[in-house]
Each structure stands twice: as C-alpha cells, then as structure tokens.
Amino acid sequence: MAEPALEVQALEVRYGAVPALRGATLSIEAGEIVGLVGPNGAGKSTLLHAVMGALPIAGGSVRFEGRSLAGVPTERIVRQGLALVPEGRHIFPDLTVDENLRLGLVGRGSTDGISDDLERVRTLFPVVHDFRDRQAGLLSGGQQQQLAIARALVSKPRLLLLDEPSLGLAPAVVETVWNTLSEIRSTGVTIMLVEQRAQITVGFADRTYVLGDGRVKMQMTPQDADDTERMVEAYFGS
Amino acid sequence: MNLGQTIIDGLALGALYALVAVGLALVFGVLRLINFAQGELITAGAYALSLTSNWPVIAQIALCFVVCVGLSVAIERIAFRPLRGAAPATTLVATFAVAFALEAVWLIAFGANGKPADPLSTLNTIAIRGSLNLRWITIVEIVAGIVLLGGTALILNRTSIGLQMRAAATDFRTARLLGVRTNLVISFAFVIAGVMAAVVALLYTVQTPLVTQTFGLDITIIALVGAVVGGLDRLWTATAGGFAIGFATSVLGDVLPASQEKFLTAFVFLLVILLLLLRPGGLFTGFGRTTVERV
Numbered sequence: 001m002a003e004p005a006l007e008v009q010a011l012e013v014r015y016g017a018v019p020a021l022r023g024a025t026l027s028i029e030a031g032e033i034v035g036l037v038g039p040n041g042a043g044k045s046t047l048l049h050a051v052m053g054a055l056p057i058a059g060g061s062v063r064f065e066g067r068s069l070a071g072v073p074t075e076r077i078v079r080q081g082l083a084l085v086p087e088g089r090h091i092f093p094d095l096t097v098d099e100n101l102r103l104g105l106v107g108r109g110s111t112d113g114i115s116d117d118l119e120r121v122r123t124l125f126p127v128v129h130d131f132r133d134r135q136a137g138l139l140s141g142g143q144q145q146q147l148a149i150a151r152a153l154v155s156k157p158r159l160l161l162l163d164e165p166s167l168g169l170a171p172a173v174v175e176t177v178w179n180t181l182s183e184i185r186s187t188g189v190t191i192m193l194v195e196q197r198a199q200i201t202v203g204f205a206d207r208t209y210v211l212g213d214g215r216v217k218m219q220m221t222p223q224d225a226d227d228t229e230r231m232v233e234a235y236f237g238s
Numbered sequence: 239m240n241l242g243q244t245i246i247d248g249l250a251l252g253a254l255y256a257l258v259a260v261g262l263a264l265v266f267g268v269l270r271l272i273n274f275a276q277g278e279l280i281t282a283g284a285y286a287l288s289l290t291s292n293w294p295v296i297a298q299i300a301l302c303f304v305v306c307v308g309l310s311v312a313i314e315r316i317a318f319r320p321l322r323g324a325a326p327a328t329t330l331v332a333t334f335a336v337a338f339a340l341e342a343v344w345l346i347a348f349g350a351n352g353k354p355a356d357p358l359s360t361l362n363t364i365a366i367r368g369s370l371n372l373r374w375i376t377i378v379e380i381v382a383g384i385v386l387l388g389g390t391a392l393i394l395n396r397t398s399i400g401l402q403m404r405a406a407a408t409d410f411r412t413a414r415l416l417g418v419r420t421n422l423v424i425s426f427a428f429v430i431a432g433v434m435a436a437v438v439a440l441l442y443t444v445q446t447p448l449v450t451q452t453f454g455l456d457i458t459i460i461a462l463v464g465a466v467v468g469g470l471d472r473l474w475t476a477t478a479g480g481f482a483i484g485f486a487t488s489v490l491g492d493v494l495p496a497s498q499e500k501f502l503t504a505f506v507f508l509l510v511i512l513l514l515l516l517r518p519g520g521l522f523t524g525f526g527r528t529t530v531e532r533v
Contacts, residue, residue, distance in 0.1 A: 052415060075414060079417060090415075099401055155416065
C-alpha cells in the first residue's frame with residue numbers, strides 16, 4: 001500500500017511549559033478531504049503549524065509521503081509540496097492581488113509550468129484575475145479568502161492545509177469556497193480542512209477527526225453529521 | 239545668501255542622508271531592528287579609502303564597496319543572526335555593542351587624529367559658474383541619490399526578491415509559510431544597506447576629508463532621526479524623512495550666522511521636537527495609506 005500523504009504520530013507540541021498537543025495521532029491518504037474539528041483551544045491550529053515546521057515538535061513524528069518533517073525548516077517543507085492557508089487569511093493588504101498571488105510562486109519546488117498553473121488558478125478564482133491590480137486589502141472577506149487559497153495553490157502543493165477558511169464569511173460565500181475545495185481535490189490535491197463548524201465539516205469531508213484537549217478523540221464520517229448525540233459527545237465527552 | 243544655492247546644496251545633502259535612511263529602513267523592515275552599527279559601515283568604507291590613497295581611484299572605489307557590503311553581511315551573520323527570535327531590546331543592545339566595539343577598533347588601529355581620505359577630491363571643483371556656483375560633488379550627490387533610490391524602488395517593485403522583502407516587512411510569519419527564505423531576504427537587506435553605506439562613504443569624504451572613528455556615526459544618527467520622524471515603518475516615508483533632515487541641516491547651516499553654527503545640531507533637533515509634537519505619528523503618516531480592515 002502507498003504511503004499516507006500525511007501521518008501524524010503521537011504529536012506533542014508545547015508553548016513553553018504549557019502542552020498544546022498531547023499525543024495527537026491521525027493520518028490522511030492521498031486524494032482525501034479530511035476534516036479536523038474541535039472546540040477553541042483544542043490544538044487545531046497548533047497541529048497545522050507544527051506540520052508546517054512553524055512550531056517545534058516536542059514529541060512524536062510528522063511524516064509527509066513517508067518522509068519525516070521533524071526539524072525541517074518551513075521554507076523547505078513548502079518546497080516539498082505542502083501549503084497552509086492560515087487562519088484569518090493573512091493576505092498582504094498593501095500589495096496588489098497579483099503580487100499576493102506571485103508570492104505563492106516562491107514556494108514552488110520547480111519552476112516548470114508556472115504559466116499553466118497561474119492560468120488554472122485564475123480560472124478557478126476569477127477574482128484574482130479581475131482585480132489583479134487592486135490593493136488586496138480592498139477585497140471583501142470572501143475575495144481575500146479566495147486569494148489566500150489561490151496563493152497557496154500556485155505553490156503547487158500535493159497537500160493543502162486550510163485553517164478555518166469559513167471564518168467570518170457569509171454562508172453563501174462559504175459554500176462557494178467549499179465547492180472550490182472539491183474542485184481542487186479533483187485535480188489531485190489532498191486536503192486537510194480545519195474548522196470550528198463541526199456539523200457541516202463532518203458532512204462535507206470524507207472523514208473528520210475530532211480534536212479535544214490536545215488529542216484526537218474520535219473519527220466521524222458524513223453519516224454521523226446528523227447524529228447530534230454523537231456530535232455532542234465528541235465535543236463534551238471525556 | 240543665495241536662495242537657489244541654498245536649495246541646491248540642501249538637495250545634495252538631503253540625497254546623502256536619504257541613502258543612509260533607506261539602508262536603515264530596509265533592515266528595519268525585515269528585522270524590526272534599528273541597526274546602529276550601520277554608521278560603522280560608512281566609517282569602515284572611509285578608512286578603506288584613506289588606507290589605499292596610493293591605489294588607482296577605481297580600485298579604491300571597488301574596495302570601498304567590498305568592505306562596506308562585506309562588513310554589513312558579516313555583522314548580520316555573526317552578531318544578529320544568533321539573536322534571531324530574541325527580545326527586541328536584546329538585539330537593539332547588540333547593535334550598540336557592535337557599533338561601540340567597531341569604534342574602539344578604529345580608535346586603536348587608526349588613532350584619534352583622523353586619517354585623510356579624498357579619492358574624489360576633484361569633484362570639489364566648480365562645474366557650472368554663474369549666479370549659482372554648482373560643484374561637481376553637488377551634481378554627483380543628487381544624481382547618485384536619484385539613481386540609487388530609483389534602483390532600490392525598481393528592485394523592490396519589479397523583482398521576486400524585492401516582492402519577498404516587501405511581504406516579509408509586512409508579515410514575516412506568513413511570508414515564511416509561503417516559502418520565503420528568511421536568511422535570503424535578511425542578507426539581501428544588509429547587502430543593499432552596505433551598498434548605500436559605500437556610496438555615502440565615497441561622497442562624504444569629499445566634503446569631510448578627515449576620517450575619524452565617528453565619521454559615519456554622526457550622519458547615521460541624524461539620518462535615523464529623520465527616518466523616524468518620516469515614519470520608519472515604511473520605506474518611502476523613512477527615506478523622505480532622511481532627505482528632509484539632510485535638507486533642513488544644510489539650509490539651517492546656510493541661514494545661521496557663522497557665530498551660531500556650532501548650535502546647528504541643536505537647532506535641527508529643536509525642529510524635530512516641534513515636528514514630533516505636531517505630528518507624533520510621523521511626518522508623512524496618513525499619505526497614500528488607503529488600506530482598510532475588511533472581514
């Protein structure tokens with residue numbers, strides 16, 4: 001069997017003496033959309049940043065396509081084919097839309113096919129083409145989110161991590177963003193989606209892990225989306 | 239006193255201070271660090287010129303660039319990089335330490351009496367005579383200012399490394415998540431700062447041909463004050479601030495009667511205090527800033 005796209009084993013991360021992850025274990029197969037939900041402070045963002053090498057790993061392991069990422073600096077991890085769309089989008093407000101997009105090119109492992117990839121992303125997200133010369137800070141929240149995803153995509157990731165892409169967006173806009181995620185997956189990109197909105201995430205993703213207190217507490221499938229009892233247990237049970 | 243002459247001389251000195259300010263602002267942009275050691279680059283370049291007075295001028299100039307850029311990159315690599323992630327106050331103190339250490343080195347190696355350096359003294363001649371007496375150095379300083387500042391703007395706006403620097407200056411964390419190489423953009427900022435210092439060393443020796451251990455420090459402190467008054471958080475405001483203080487210094491020097499000239503610096507700082515009272519956020523804040531927070 002092929003190596004999982006991402007394999008996180010007993011991952012521990014601490015902020016000083018405070019543990020944020022206490023042995024989280026999960027794995028994602030190539031081509032999947034996997035959700036990660038959990039209450040505030042469960043360690044969701046911490047897990048993503050640890051995978052990206054932006055936080056030091058205190059214990060356990062992270063493997064991307066079989067290779068360990070422990071101690072590898074972020075700039076190299078990005079070039080190996082991972083990309084993170086951070087929470088709050090973090091587009092560069094003073095730069096133009098096109099400049100923001102081009103920053104995504106920095107993290108490419110290879111320079112082949114840049115114009116094709118830019119073209120594909122512009123088709124997927126017309127907003128990055130239509131407003132190319134506009135200051136990115138002037139875009140609406142939904143447009144900024146699309147730009148942030150587009151920027152991550154032009155680095156040509158095989159695994160795309162998204163941290164709360166629906167945060168602060170109107171429901172209709174959220175739907176557009178999620179439809180796009182399905183399209184992105186169909187081009188062969190594996191997706192890990194961190195969300196606060198548990199129910200719709202469980203219904204959307206192939207599988208969803210529930211994180212609580214720094215550990216993975218359970219795994220859910222779309223069939224569980226309407227099982228409110230199980231949902232509540234996942235969030236508040238011990 | 240001739241108004242045209244005063245303005246032209248002000249433009250020339252302003253250009254020189256703007257070059258110092260742009261180096262300070264570039265480093266500040268990527269490291270959030272005020273690099274007090276930058277003045278020592280200018281001093282080092284000037285000493286390099288004085289020690290090679292029997293070399294061909296072109297070789298002297300080349301050496302000046304090598305020394306300034308090399309020292310700039312070396313200081314970052316040896317003194318600042320190990321402190322990456324340390325508290326801002328720690329790194330700030332480190333820049334003081336580097337500056338004072340180098341000043342001590344200059345004093346021990348070259349003495350307190352100063353060394354003459356005048357590779358470009360021929361520029362101190364009149365180029366155009368008339369109602370305005372235009373010296374070559376004035377023209378060269380203004381042209382060098384325009385070319386170097388324009389070149390920096392081109393690099394920042396038209397190249398990938400420039401784009402990465404601008405991104406890193408806004409949000410280094412996110413820039414790194416996109417694959418921007420931390421060491422590359424920081425080193426590049428120090429390279430540009432070194433180039434600016436070399437040019438300043440070359441041109442400043444024309445009007446101040448005696449190199450002492452504080453040769454670069456004074457001009458850097460004043461340029462820094464200008465950059466802060468302009469607004470250190472953005473490159474163009476910092477540069478404009480550096481230019482403004484150089485211009486003001488030159489004009490004040492012309493306007494003040496000879497007996498008052500020893501108070502020149504005091505007058506400049508008085509002006510700065512007044513400006514900061516009137517515009518505490520910086521002289522140029524509020525211009526060209528159209529970004530609004532959107533959700």
